[in-house]
Amino acid sequence: MSFAPVIPFSGYAGWKFLGRTMQMQKAAFAASATLKRDEAHFREKIGGIRTAEDLVADRRLLKVALGAFGLDSDIDNRFFIRKVLEEGTLDTSDLANRLSNKSYAEFSRAFGFGDYSTPRTVLSDFPDEILAAYGQRQFEAAVGETDNSMRLVLNAERELPKLAAKASSETTKWLTVIGSKPLAEVVRTALGFPASFSATNVDAQVSSLRRKASAMFGSSDPKLFADPANMDKLVKMYLLRAQTAAGLGTTKSAALQLLQSGANAQRALSMRL
Structure with a gap:
């Protein structure tokens, strides 16, 4: 897409700038030609789609x-997508319900x-429902082209409050977080866990997440993310820690380059002598 979001700073400062200019930047994004073509095709064709086979046969509809x-990323997995759609979600054995990524069940x-x-x-309002979600997701993707940490935060701000509002148990909610790579990345980093944390036993992850959440927010229940103040704190901690980690990575890389350059120079000097 031709739209390029304006994010002049990284980290929390960049996030606050994006928040202040969000409506203006979304309006500019919504006016992009590519998005308008996608929306026009979806509105024209979706009402005539009666089966999963019909949907996967139209690549432009399936894209939206x-x-x-x-x-x-599943755009080319048409057989898999058709099966997810045709089985539905009413039975626990349905494919969508057995997948760790709950987006398939929602889809x-x-x-x-x-x-x-x-x-x-x-349904008459179905195009509006899907296109609103599509526009939001595509805006997030555009932001991610400039700063992926901002994309992860936008996703977390959209998904965590919805998860918090669900009637499911604490454990189920934490498992949902763990099962979503974008959410897990934000929550794990904000709570101070290393990247290797995701490779540990799932039960141990849930226990550790509960403990850290309780220490940071005073509650181990993900329903705490329904509170905007808690979400802001989570976002701030994630961005600060992600920025610090990125800075350390850059420093280590620069140091390694200096060491390698020094070693190369020393070898060249030895050869000359």
Whole structure:
């Protein structure tokens, strides 16, 4: 897309700038020609789609459908996507419910091919629902081209409050966080865990996340993310720690280059002598 978000600073300062200019930047993004073409095609065609087979047969429709749920990379996995849609979500054994990434279940439920005798594609407000989600996700992707940490934060601000509002148990909520790489990255980093944390036993991860969340927020229940103040604190800690880690990585890389340059110079001098 031709749209390039303006983010003049990295870290928390950049995030606050993006927040202040969000509406203006979203408006500029919404006016981009590519997005408008995608939206026009979706509005024109989606009402005539009655089966999962129909949807996966139209690549442009499928692009929007998947993009609305952050599943863009599955655009070429048409057999898999068709199966996710056709099985639906009403039975725990359905494929979408067995996948760790819960976006598949949301995707299948939204279209309703496997859950209802008549899919939700025929509803008058269905295009608005999907296109709003698609536009938000694509804006986040555009932001990620400039600063991926900002994209992760935008995703967390959208998903964590929704997760907090669910009636599921603490454990289920934490497992949902762990099962989402973008959410896990933000929460793990904000709570001070290293990247290797994600490779540990899942039960141990849940226990550690609860303990750190309780220490930082006074609660071990992810419902705490329904509070904007807690979300802001999480975002601030994530961006500060991510920026620090990036700075350390740059310093180490520069130091390594200096050492290698010194070693090369010493070898060259030895050869001359």
